[in-house]
Amino acid sequence: MTVPLATTPSASPDAALAHCRNCGATVRDAYCPACGQETKIALPTARQFLREAAGRYVAFDGRLWRTLFGLLLRPGFLTREYFAGRRRRYVRPARLFLVLSVALFAVLRLFAEAPVFVADGAAEPVAAAPSGAEGLDVGLDDEMNLRFDGLGEVVGAKLRKRAEYFNRLPRQEKGEQVFLGAVRYGPYAMFALLPAFAALMKLVYFGRARRYPGRPRRYAGHLVFGAHNHAFLCLAVMLAVVPLGPLRAALAMWIVVYFLWAMKSVYGGPWIGVLARAFVIVIAYAVLFAVVTVGLLLAAILLR
Numbered sequence: 001m002t003v004p005l006a007t008t009p010s011a012s013p014d015a016a017l018a019h020c021r022n023c024g025a026t027v028r029d030a031y032c033p034a035c036g037q038e039t040k041i042a043l044p045t046a047r048q049f050l051r052e053a054a055g056r057y058v059a060f061d062g063r064l065w066r067t068l069f070g071l072l073l074r075p076g077f078l079t080r081e082y083f084a085g086r087r088r089r090y091v092r093p094a095r096l097f098l099v100l101s102v103a104l105f106a107v108l109r110l111f112a113e114a115p116v117f118v119a120d121g122a123a124e125p126v127a128a129a130p131s132g133a134e135g136l137d138v139g140l141d142d143e144m145n146l147r148f149d150g151l152g153e154v155v156g157a158k159l160r161k162r163a164e165y166f167n168r169l170p171r172q173e174k175g176e177q178v179f180l181g182a183v184r185y186g187p188y189a190m191f192a193l194l195p196a197f198a199a200l201m202k203l204v205y206f207g208r209a210r211r212y213p214g215r216p217r218r219y220a221g222h223l224v225f226g227a228h229n230h231a232f233l234c235l236a237v238m239l240a241v242v243p244l245g246p247l248r249a250a251l252a253m254w255i256v257v258y259f260l261w262a263m264k265s266v267y268g269g270p271w272i273g274v275l276a277r278a279f280v281i282v283i284a285y286a287v288l289f290a291v292v293t294v295g296l297l298l299a300a301i302l303l304r
Contacts, residue, residue: 020032020034020035020037020039021037021084021085021086021087022035022037022085022086022088022089023037023088023089027039035088035089036088037085037087037088063089063090063091067091067096068235070090071096071228071232071235072232072235075232075257075258075259075261075265076225076228076262076264076265076266078090078093078228079093079224079225079228079265079266080265080266082224083214083216083224093223093227093228093231094227096227096231097190097194097228097231097234100231100234100238101186101190102187103234103238104234104235104237105186107238107241108186108241111241111242145167146163146166146167178297185296186296189292189293189296192292193230193292194223194226194227194230196285196288197226197229197281197285198219198222198223198225199219200280200281200284201216201225201226201281202219202222204281205222212267212268212269214268215267215268215269216266216267225262225266229258232255232262233255236251236255236258260274260278263278
């Protein structure tokens, strides 16, 4: 009896490439024999995208520096390269975002200082925000005492008991705990905001598939764009923490220009449309950011 030899599985007909999109080598199977990139270049699902983030650590090699250069100075470039199938030469977007977000909050913890809070009664409130539900109010007053209103007897009593210790601390120590807690839980907030940002991009760019065929349509495509832009924001904020003097203002302007330029580069369309969509996204994202910030403050106090 003859046992057939095992063969390498081939890529599906719709995914097979005559030449690798990354290095140009001739390919026949599921992976390029020269560079190792997969020949199937379809966008990943949301689950595959998140799995890609935790796959491996990022090596400090030429690929990392090539990625950081493109990320910082070429808006939309990495996203277009990813869509074009040139992926092996750069750090994957999910992994890049994961590493830079963790690095950002590590840098903030090492170099950023907690703000100084004056002790007089004229100080402005540090944070006071309604939760969004009717009759429910959670926040910090001007003395940085945590308050819970409208939570009900059982839940409110438990949370108030946990907050009693915090409210007895000196005002400056309260501020330091809030700051350190926000730095600690910041990466979780970043990962909560990324899928929301991708959903906003999908919403504002809904339709017009025939007029702009190269525009991302699937949710995973917006996730890739969001991961690259959030990774850039993490990198820019890390640079801003370093004492750069007047360069900080230039960096802040570059963040605004970068986002608009990246939208134009990846999604196309006239500038008036880019500006209008960017305005909607900024307003919606600011609301989401405020909600997450309040959640961070509560986590910093109650989960310490």
